[in-house]
Amino acid sequence: MSDAPAAAPLVxxxxxxxxxxxxxxxxxxxxxxALVRLGANESAFGAPPAALAAMRAELERxxxxxxxxxxxxxxxxxxxxxxxxxxxxxxxxIDDLLGLAVRGYLAPGxxxxxxxxxxxxxxxxxxxxxxxxxxxxxxxDGAIDLAALVARAHATNARHVYLANPDNPSGAFAAADDVRxxxxxxPPDALLVLDEAYGDFVAPRDLLPEAVHPRIVRMRTFxxxxxxxxxxxxxxxxxxxxxxxxxxxxxxxxxSRTAQIGALAALGEGAFVExxxxxxxxxxxxxxxxxxRLGLRTxxxxxxxxxxxxxxxxxxxxxxxxxLARGVFVRKPGAPPLDGHIRVTVGTAxxxxxxxxxxxxxxxxxxxxxxxxx
Amino acid sequence: MSDAPAAAPLVxxxxxxxxxxxxxxxxxxxxxxALVRLGANESAFGAPPAALAAMRAELERxxxxxxxxxxxxxxxxxxxxxxxxxxxxxxxxIDDLLGLAVRGYLAPGxxxxxxxxxxxxxxxxxxxxxxxxxxxxxxxDGAIDLAALVARAHATNARHVYLANPDNPSGAFAAADDVRxxxxxxPPDALLVLDEAYGDFVAPRDLLPEAVHPRIVRMRTFxxxxxxxxxxxxxxxxxxxxxxxxxxxxxxxxxSRTAQIGALAALGEGAFVExxxxxxxxxxxxxxxxxxRLGLRTxxxxxxxxxxxxxxxxxxxxxxxxxLARGVFVRKPGAPPLDGHIRVTVGTAxxxxxxxxxxxxxxxxxxxxxxxxx
Numbered sequence: 065m066s067d068a069p070a071a072a073p074l075v076x077x078x079x080x081x082x083x084x085x086x087x088x089x090x091x092x093x094x095x096x097x098a099l100v101r102l103g104a105n106e107s108a109f110g111a112p113p114a115a116l117a118a119m120r121a122e123l124e125r126x127x128x129x130x131x132x133x134x135x136x137x138x139x140x141x142x143x144x145x146x147x148x149x150x151x152x153x154x155x156x157x158i159d160d161l162l163g164l165a166v167r168g169y170l171a172p173g174x175x176x177x178x179x180x181x182x183x184x185x186x187x188x189x190x191x192x193x194x195x196x197x198x199x200x201x202x203x204x205d206g207a208i209d210l211a212a213l214v215a216r217a218h219a220t221n222a223r224h225v226y227l228a229n230p231d232n233p234s235g236a237f238a239a240a241d242d243v244r245x246x247x248x249x250x251p252p253d254a255l256l257v258l259d260e261a262y263g264d265f266v267a268p269r270d271l272l273p274e275a276v277h278p279r280i281v282r283m284r285t286f287x288x289x290x291x292x293x294x295x296x297x298x299x300x301x302x303x304x305x306x307x308x309x310x311x312x313x314x315x316x317x318x319x320s321r322t323a324q325i326g327a328l329a330a331l332g333e334g335a336f337v338e339x340x341x342x343x344x345x346x347x348x349x350x351x352x353x354x355x356x357r358l359g360l361r362t363x364x365x366x367x368x369x370x371x372x373x374x375x376x377x378x379x380x381x382x383x384x385x386x387x388l389a390r391g392v393f394v395r396k397p398g399a400p401p402l403d404g405h406i407r408v409t410v411g412t413a414x415x416x417x418x419x420x421x422x423x424x425x426x427x428x429x430x431x432x433x434x435x436x437x438x
Numbered sequence: 439m440s441d442a443p444a445a446a447p448l449v450x451x452x453x454x455x456x457x458x459x460x461x462x463x464x465x466x467x468x469x470x471x472a473l474v475r476l477g478a479n480e481s482a483f484g485a486p487p488a489a490l491a492a493m494r495a496e497l498e499r500x501x502x503x504x505x506x507x508x509x510x511x512x513x514x515x516x517x518x519x520x521x522x523x524x525x526x527x528x529x530x531x532i533d534d535l536l537g538l539a540v541r542g543y544l545a546p547g548x549x550x551x552x553x554x555x556x557x558x559x560x561x562x563x564x565x566x567x568x569x570x571x572x573x574x575x576x577x578x579d580g581a582i583d584l585a586a587l588v589a590r591a592h593a594t595n596a597r598h599v600y601l602a603n604p605d606n607p608s609g610a611f612a613a614a615d616d617v618r619x620x621x622x623x624x625p626p627d628a629l630l631v632l633d634e635a636y637g638d639f640v641a642p643r644d645l646l647p648e649a650v651h652p653r654i655v656r657m658r659t660f661x662x663x664x665x666x667x668x669x670x671x672x673x674x675x676x677x678x679x680x681x682x683x684x685x686x687x688x689x690x691x692x693x694s695r696t697a698q699i700g701a702l703a704a705l706g707e708g709a710f711v712e713x714x715x716x717x718x719x720x721x722x723x724x725x726x727x728x729x730x731r732l733g734l735r736t737x738x739x740x741x742x743x744x745x746x747x748x749x750x751x752x753x754x755x756x757x758x759x760x761x762l763a764r765g766v767f768v769r770k771p772g773a774p775p776l777d778g779h780i781r782v783t784v785g786t787a788x789x790x791x792x793x794x795x796x797x798x799x800x801x802x803x804x805x806x807x808x809x810x811x812x
Contacts, residue, residue: 067652068677069597069629072545078686088505107501116497123490123497126700127481127665131462156530156670156692163689171446185690192687223443255443278441291501294695296530303442312452313566315537316559318530320694321668326500 074172074194083184087393094388102409102419103393105232105262105369107291109340109412112333115292115326122325130321137328141299144331145275150304153311156296156318158261158283161310163189165257165281165300168309169223170195176224177216179208179231181399183259186226198222204401206234206363206371210242214249225250228259230266233397233407235365240272247279255306256280261298262367264289265341278303286323288368289337289344290330295323344368347410354420358427363405371397371405372423379430380404386426392419448546448568457558461767468762476783476793477767478667479606479636479743483714483786485665486707489700493669496699504695511702515673518705519649524678527685530670530692532635532657535684537563539631539655539674542683543597544569550598551590553582553605555773557633560600572596578775580608580737580745584616588623599624602633604640607771607781609739614646621653629680630654635672636741638663639715652677660697662742663711663718664704669697718742721784728794732801737779745771745779746797753804754778760800766793 070076091099101108110116134154142149155161162185170176172194178186180199190197198220200212208231217225227246230237238246247256258280263271265288272282285298297319300310330337351370355362361373374380380396383406387394396406411419444450465473476482484490508528516523529535536559544550546568552560554573564571572594574586582605591599601620604611612620621630632654637645639662646656659672671693674684704711725744729736735747748754754770757780761768770780785793 068679069543069627069653071542071683072548072597074545075542075683075687080682080686082506082685082690084506084690086503086506088509089507092509101502104503106503110498110501116500119500120494120497123494124484126490126493126668127484128475129460129478129480129661129667130670132456132458132460133463135462135466156689156694159689159691168445168449169443171448174446188690223446253443279443287503293503294500296504296691296694305442308454309445309449311456312454313449315530315533316456316458316562317533317670318692320530320670320697322696323694 083188099393103395105409106293111291112330112336115330118329119326132316147275154299158285158298159185161300164310175220175222177222178226207236226257230262230366235367237366258282261285286327297323297327344410369409377403390422457562473767477769479783480667481665486704486710489704492703493700506690521649528673532659532672533559535674538684549594549596551596552600581610600631604636604740609741611740632656635659649675660701671697671701718784743783745781751777764796
């Protein structure tokens with residue numbers, strides 16, 4: 065026992081859990097200096113050169129705090145989305161914004177509905193703030209069951225429904241009309257938390273055309289197609305009342321100055337990002353062909369990753385370990401019906417080739433020495 | 439009225455407040471592109487060259503997430519402080535860590551004790567999480583009233599006592615033995631939140647020698663003497679049970695990769711930081727002499743700023759506005775008995791000279807046209 069004071073009851077009751085074990089920690093465990101990083105859905109194609117140049121040029125002013133209002137960036141985002149700066153909060157990535165949405169709109173005990181096995185950090189926040197996570201399963205093909213989300217929201221009087229669209233880890237995508245219908249069908253007190261981290265990999269015409277819907281908090285990030293994951297910056301679009309709520313509780317100086325500068329410059333790099341999206345589509349097609357060649361089903365993906373069906377949870381766990389032992393970092397979905405898959409980020413052409421070779425060899429080894437049931 | 443769902447009751451009841459209006463916003467209001475930044479206690483002496491070089495070299499890997507465990511940095515910090523990595527949490531500045539301390543150890547309604555008018559972001563978190571801020575005044579000379587903090591903590595059954603040491607905005611400092619005595623005299627359920635943001639400006643021998651005390655969560659930052667304010671990175675030292683509590687609720691990927699790299703490199707720049715501390719001491723002495731020359735009392739300061747006594751709240755407000763109109767950003771303490779002061783960061787020699795001239799002129803103008811009482 066420690067002489068330190070006890071934590072607040074709500075926090076004391078939380079499990080000692082965390083949403084992710086990072087590749088740095090996996091590398092340390094595996095005794096490797098570095099891994100081929102295909103597990104965190106980072107961009108293998110880097111940040112836009114203009115963003116890097118802008119960050120580099122301003123680095124010497126790192127002794128200044130960044131603007132806590134991120135006003136230059138919000139003005140650029142407002143122009144891009146055709147909304148007002150009062151519709152935008154900038155945060156240290158979507159993880160940060162999810163925390164604000166949970167803290168701002170869920171009281172302890174309130175219900176939040178999400179798909180079982182979808183993005184773990186949302187569940188982490190819901191539990192962490194004492195709310196209750198209610199889940200519905202993926203459809204057997206990995207699609208999101210929108211009707212089940214609506215039904216569960218009504219049955220539990222939910223104040224939040226979470227939809228990652230495109231979804232992580234399945235890669236599934238719901239069309240704009242279906243998303244709007246979902247928002248409109250929710251209980252009147254419920255907010256739709258729409259996590260569009262992978263939205264840049266979908267054709268803009270397929271996303272909700274309206275930037276702001278009163279029942280939706282729409283979250284975007286610079287971590288994926290824009291290649292700024294390490295800078296920690298994202299934003300949300302929402303009704304001004306939601307943004308005003310976030311302003312009461314957000315960490316004012318949570319976003320680094322460098323990140324704001326990089327994101328602003330990245331917004332002007334449309335051609336670079338389009339090229340990344342095209343490269344990712346090409347790599348995704350390569351992964352689908354690889355799956356076919358290896359006799360593995362793949363899930364259709366609208367993101368920068370693809371899930372390969374390894375057959376069972378145990379086999380998928382074995383595959384993650386086998387790839388790690390070979391220096392390749394991938395992840396696997398944690399919950400059925402997807403827990404027999406591994407999720408592999410689209411890498412560069414050379415990373416994909418490296419992965420394909422290790423994957424084929426590891427698969428052959430797994431088939432030669434099947435994992436036994438516990 | 440909006441069609442958006444209502445916020446959670448605790449958050450809905452919060453005022454639409456924020457701890458700070460940033461210099462960027464003040465510059466926009468004043469119609470200026472930039473200000474002489476002497477209001478946010480940033481380092482006028484920049485970041486250590488080795489930190490800038492390390493950040494520059496790694497910028498192209500900004501597409502990778504940073505290590506959520508900040509393990510390389512925590513190992514270096516553990517070695518420096520003679521403790522274990524299990525005694526350290528890295529966060530996006532002390533603001534972030536204060537939020538963890540409040541959320542982790544204060545339930546809604548719990549009392550937290552602080553000095554009235556001390557660092558506003560602590561109060562922001564306490565109120566924001568539904569706890570109750572109990573305050574004691576500064577002594578008339580701007581010193582922290584440690585005995586009053588203890589008495590108030592017992593009277594209110596407080597779970598937190600906050601001490602900024604050195605203090606912001608007064609600049610006052612309590613000796614190590616007094617801080618330890620404070621911790622030991624608190625109610626057994628109370629944590630001493632020891633904000634040492636300005637600790638680097640004090641001789642190491644005057645700080646608590648033990649890195650970890652079971653009743654203290656000790657917070658340090660790279661924002662001040664280390665010149666990395668814009669990177670957003672700080673850390674706390676505490677009992678492993680406190681660190682484990684924070685691990686249940688912290689934003690895993692809240693600290694940027696660049697910040698971790700910069701902080702790690704900055705730790706090796708002891709000579710640079712010592713030079714900054716010496717420059718700051720020199721500038722502080724200059725400010726004291728300036729006050730004397732202008733016939734203004736100054737508060738003794740152990741930080742990188744000095745408070746000048748302008749005589750009254752209204753006069754101090756007038757001075758902040760007058761300096762802003764001249765392109766110089768300073769702040770003023772918000773609460774009596776210090777609200778008749780302005781707080782001025784130690785700038786470079788040329789910034790100090792610029793400030794001295796504007797200050798003298800603005801003071802003469804203020805004396806010629808006294809602010810009337812409301």
